Amino acid sequence: MLSFILRRLGIMALTMFALTVVVFFLVNLEPNLKKLAITQTESRATAEQLESWLERNGYRQNFFVRYGQWLGVVPKQPNIDAATGQAIPRFRFCDEPSEPAYSGLLQGEFGCSTKFRVPVAERLFPALGATGILMFWVMAVMVPISLLIGVLAGMREGSRTDRTLSMASITTTATPEYVSGVIFTVIFASWLGWLNGSAATATNQGITFSNFTLPVMTMAIYGIGYIARMTRASMVEVMTQQYIRTARLKGLSFSSVVIKHALRNALIAPFTVIMLQFPWLLTGVVIVETMFRYQGFGYALVEGAANNDIDLLLGCSLVSVFVVLFTQLISDIGYAYLNPRIRVQ
Amino acid sequence: MQMDYLGITGIVLGVLKQFWPVWLALALVLVASFTFKKRLGLYGHLFDSGVGIAGVMICLFWLFTAMFAAVIVTFDPLAQVAIMKDALPGAIDPQSGVAYLFGGDRLARDIFSRMVYGSRIVLIIAPAATAFALMVGTTLGLPAGYYGGRIDSVLSFLANLVLAFPVILLFYLLVTPGIMDTPIPYALAAVFFLFPIVFFAVLFFTRFKTRPERLYPLLGLTLVLGAWIYAGLVFDADPLGLISISPNQLNIFVAVVFASSPGVFRIVRGLVMDIKTRDYVAAAQTRGETPWYIMLWEILPNARGPLIVDACLRIGYTTILLGTLGYFGLGLAPESPDWGTSIKEASRLLRAQIHPALPPTIALMSFVLGLNLLADALREQSMKD
Numbered sequence: 136m137l138s139f140i141l142r143r144l145g146i147m148a149l150t151m152f153a154l155t156v157v158v159f160f161l162v163n164l165e166p167n168l169k170k171l172a173i174t175q176t177e178s179r180a181t182a183e184q185l186e187s188w189l190e191r192n193g194y195r196q197n198f199f200v201r202y203g204q205w206l207g208v209v210p211k212q213p214n215i216d217a218a219t220g221q222a223i224p225r226f227r228f229c230d231e232p233s234e235p236a237y238s239g240l241l242q243g244e245f246g247c248s249t250k251f252r253v254p255v256a257e258r259l260f261p262a263l264g265a266t267g268i269l270m271f272w273v274m275a276v277m278v279p280i281s282l283l284i285g286v287l288a289g290m291r292e293g294s295r296t297d298r299t300l301s302m303a304s305i306t307t308t309a310t311p312e313y314v315s316g317v318i319f320t321v322i323f324a325s326w327l328g329w330l331n332g333s334a335a336t337a338t339n340q341g342i343t344f345s346n347f348t349l350p351v352m353t354m355a356i357y358g359i360g361y362i363a364r365m366t367r368a369s370m371v372e373v374m375t376q377q378y379i380r381t382a383r384l385k386g387l388s389f390s391s392v393v394i395k396h397a398l399r400n401a402l403i404a405p406f407t408v409i410m411l412q413f414p415w416l417l418t419g420v421v422i423v424e425t426m427f428r429y430q431g432f433g434y435a436l437v438e439g440a441a442n443n444d445i446d447l448l449l450g451c452s453l454v455s456v457f458v459v460l461f462t463q464l465i466s467d468i469g470y471a472y473l474n475p476r477i478r479v480q
Numbered sequence: 481m482q483m484d485y486l487g488i489t490g491i492v493l494g495v496l497k498q499f500w501p502v503w504l505a506l507a508l509v510l511v512a513s514f515t516f517k518k519r520l521g522l523y524g525h526l527f528d529s530g531v532g533i534a535g536v537m538i539c540l541f542w543l544f545t546a547m548f549a550a551v552i553v554t555f556d557p558l559a560q561v562a563i564m565k566d567a568l569p570g571a572i573d574p575q576s577g578v579a580y581l582f583g584g585d586r587l588a589r590d591i592f593s594r595m596v597y598g599s600r601i602v603l604i605i606a607p608a609a610t611a612f613a614l615m616v617g618t619t620l621g622l623p624a625g626y627y628g629g630r631i632d633s634v635l636s637f638l639a640n641l642v643l644a645f646p647v648i649l650l651f652y653l654l655v656t657p658g659i660m661d662t663p664i665p666y667a668l669a670a671v672f673f674l675f676p677i678v679f680f681a682v683l684f685f686t687r688f689k690t691r692p693e694r695l696y697p698l699l700g701l702t703l704v705l706g707a708w709i710y711a712g713l714v715f716d717a718d719p720l721g722l723i724s725i726s727p728n729q730l731n732i733f734v735a736v737v738f739a740s741s742p743g744v745f746r747i748v749r750g751l752v753m754d755i756k757t758r759d760y761v762a763a764a765q766t767r768g769e770t771p772w773y774i775m776l777w778e779i780l781p782n783a784r785g786p787l788i789v790d791a792c793l794r795i796g797y798t799t800i801l802l803g804t805l806g807y808f809g810l811g812l813a814p815e816s817p818d819w820g821t822s823i824k825e826a827s828r829l830l831r832a833q834i835h836p837a838l839p840p841t842i843a844l845m846s847f848v849l850g851l852n853l854l855a856d857a858l859r860e861q862s863m864k865d
Contacts, residue, residue: 166658440652
């Protein structure tokens with residue numbers, strides 16, 4: 136088991152390395168660097184000024200040297216002003232060592248966000264915290280509801296309840312966040328006026344029922360259908376097993392068979408599915424946070440991408456890749472733990 | 481200025497009337513399907529259940545809407561009639577006397593016509609991109625599942641790499657105006673569009689290796705057709721000028737194929753690993769068939785059930801991805817009538833105007849729902865066999 140986890144962690148590190156190289160390559164494409172230079176200098180800067188800005192801030196160094204600097208395996212050279220010979224930081228909003236030093240990811244330095252004008256860590260981790268709250272509530276709504284729907288539908292396959300609930304779950308899987316978000320806003324904010332159509336106030340004034348329900352609902356609804364269908368399939372399978380028949384034949388009531396015998400075994404598969412939902416939730420987070428103007432991880436990602444904020448984007452991709460791979464690992468370990476028949480080699 | 485409005489009945493009747501070619505086509509298909517139900521195989525079986533009929537009808541509705549879009553629309557989807565800015569549903573344009581059935585949007589364009597034209601963009605790109613993703617995923621998934629070992633490890637690692645990427649970040653990096661100045665989209669397109677040609681060439685070669693009289697025409701046809709489409713799509717140099725794709729659309733296409741092929745890869749790989757233990761595969765191996773013959777002619781046909789279901793779901797998923805692209809304003813032109821872009825436009829102004837938001841959202845939702853229902857019915861049918 137330990138060697139399995141170690142190997143998975145190794146693959147995880149390799150994946151993260153490969154992905155950051157790809158992201159680094161893409162954000163450093165010539166048009167993207169131009170875009171960055173234009174947003175960072177005055178809008179009327181000439182081509183030479185843009186070029187000299189890129190040159191001065193080290194964007195023209197060799198690709199691998201720069202990646203090494205970001206990773207922290209190549210020392211970062213200070214930015215020497217040609218006129219005075221003194222070291223001046225590239226961006227005045229971020230500290231930078233005045234002599235060559237290793238300051239990259241391995242040293243815990245995420246770099247400098249050019250869009251928000253703060254060190255990336257200062258922006259990224261509060262945003263992650265905000266998104267964590269959102270995710271928590273989404274999970275708290277999504278998991279019980281979808282498990283309940285799945286179990287109720289799968290309990291008696293082919294019954295009217297099953298058909299109705301299955302139909303409902305198919306409908307929710309056909310409703311991406313930007314569709315359900317619009318529909319819910321129209322119904323609950325515009326027509327009924329019960330809820331706040333924007334979560335912008337949640338960042339400053341705290342989370343309330345009226346500003347946080349719509350984002351949570353919108354995100355949960357897309358996942359509910361999928362998890363419910365998986366739970367239903369698992370439940371249907373369990374209900375056909377011999378031990379369920381035995382339990383019924385020895386005279387136990389239907390409800391006690393379902394609760395005591397079927398439920399435990401039927402919930403193993405949905406556990407994996409729920410864990411594997413995290414990558415989807417990440418996409419949902421970006422859409423929902425943009426739609427409801429909630430300042431979390433997704434908002435930071437969109438702003439970073441729109442302005443080609445290199446270090447912020449790298450930080451965002453690291454975080455999201457980590458979340459995706461880590462939840463996969465947990466789902467594998469948890470599955471082995473929950474289901475003793477599976478032996479991990 | 482005072483504007484005349486149609487009542488709710490007027491709007492409903494107007495919409496029903498505008499869709500007349502669709503109703504006609506649907507009726508014809510429905511009658512034909514029920515008449516020849518017995519002879520239509522899997523498709524005929526779809527008409528046994530309500531879910532199947534609903535799925536087929538919704539999908540066909542949008543298919544015919546896309547086909548007859550030019551007849552259905554009442555206005556040019558890009559034309560702006562200044563007086564109709566933010567007009568409510570049913571408002572009648574005083575100049576032409578024709579109603580804006582679903583009202584006008586912020587830029588005074590007819591929402592109904594935009595929704596109808598939007599179906600065209602979605603129904604061209606989504607199925608085509610899914611088809612390419614299926615080709616890429618199948619061509620790579622077959623050897624990964626069949627051989628296992630190192631090929632499998634490398635390909636699976638690459639697939640997981642793409643799957644670990646959040647889709648949005650991938651799109652933000654791959655679908656930008658800047659990237660079209662670089663060779664990356666064209667290089668990706670060059671690689672992806674090669675897969676169908678390779679796939680069909682190998683398919684025919686393995687089957688008709690010993691029968692040159694069948695092999696050469698088929699291989700020749702594949703290569704000529706493939707080279708023609710390839711030249712048109714990748715280099716925009718179709719000698720006949722029939723096939724061309726704008727750099728914008730190529731970029732979206734490539735990004736969507738890139739994002740969805742690893743999923744196909746994983747499914748195909750899993751299916752192949754399951755099927756390769758069957759007796760008929762062992763029989764083929766004993767006969768001395770080549771690995772690719774076994775993969776393409778023994779394993780693939782037996783994996784078609786789950787693959788067809790997956791293709792249906794995947795078209796829906798691709799539609800959602802396209803909508804996401806539109807919603808973030810990536811790739812498609814800002815005035816493009818596709819559903820995602822319309823939803824983005826409308827959702828910003830939801831506080832002031834509700835009616836522009838509803839037609840594209842309901843259109844997208846119903847189309848994806850139709851595909852999901854279709855997939856569900858197909859799955860049920862394939863389980864019965």
